[in-house]
Amino acid sequence: MQIEKIIFSSQALHMFQSEIETYGVVETGGVMLGYIFEETIYVEKVSNGGSKAIHEYLYFRADNNYIEMFIDMEVANSGGKLRYLGEWHTHPQINPEPSELDLDSLGEIADSTVDFCIGLILGAVDYSTECFWKQSVCIIKNKDSNKFQVIQITRD
Numbered sequence: 001m002q003i004e005k006i007i008f009s010s011q012a013l014h015m016f017q018s019e020i021e022t023y024g025v026v027e028t029g030g031v032m033l034g035y036i037f038e039e040t041i042y043v044e045k046v047s048n049g050g051s052k053a054i055h056e057y058l059y060f061r062a063d064n065n066y067i068e069m070f071i072d073m074e075v076a077n078s079g080g081k082l083r084y085l086g087e088w089h090t091h092p093q094i095n096p097e098p099s100e101l102d103l104d105s106l107g108e109i110a111d112s113t114v115d116f117c118i119g120l121i122l123g124a125v126d127y128s129t130e131c132f133w134k135q136s137v138c139i140i141k142n143k144d145s146n147k148f149q150v151i152q153i154t155r156d
Helices: 010-023 064-077 101-113
Strands: 005-008 029-037 040-046 053-054 060-061 083-093 116-123 136-143 149-150 152-155
Touching: 010 029, 010 040, 010 083, 029 064, 040 083, 064 083, 083 101, 101 116, 101 136
Parallel strands: 005 040, 005 152, 083 116
Antiparallel strands: 029 040, 029 083, 053 060, 116 136, 136 149
16 A cells, blocks of 8 residues: 555644643654545544553653543444544654654554554644644554655645
8 A cells, every 4th residue: 555645634733732732842642543545544533642641751651541442432433434543642853753662663553453554743842733744754654564654744
């Protein structure tokens, strides 16, 4: 599967903005749900990390129970249209780059999925929705590939 671009819904952009306003440069994150049509990924729903998430300056871990509940509820409410796409989190940078830990985690998640996983990293320093396209990097890891691909980000 060759993905050409990724489009984020208004709900997703609002969640990113809200989480960064709440946590600043302390890392935060969650999961992304959506669907694929032709060569485009559409991110429709984005979660926060949940009430038991761990937020630190250079570390984030979501509340797994909350994340599982969020995924199950949103997939059911969509009638199966939405699926798990991947994870998002922030870095205390303007122009973020994935760390080795980020790439290792993305690879492990991709290996446990049916086909692929995407990882979105947002730069939390001076973040604004208008600069989302410049202050983020989105990568995809296909289950059957050793390579990571950077995906073009588009707003709906």
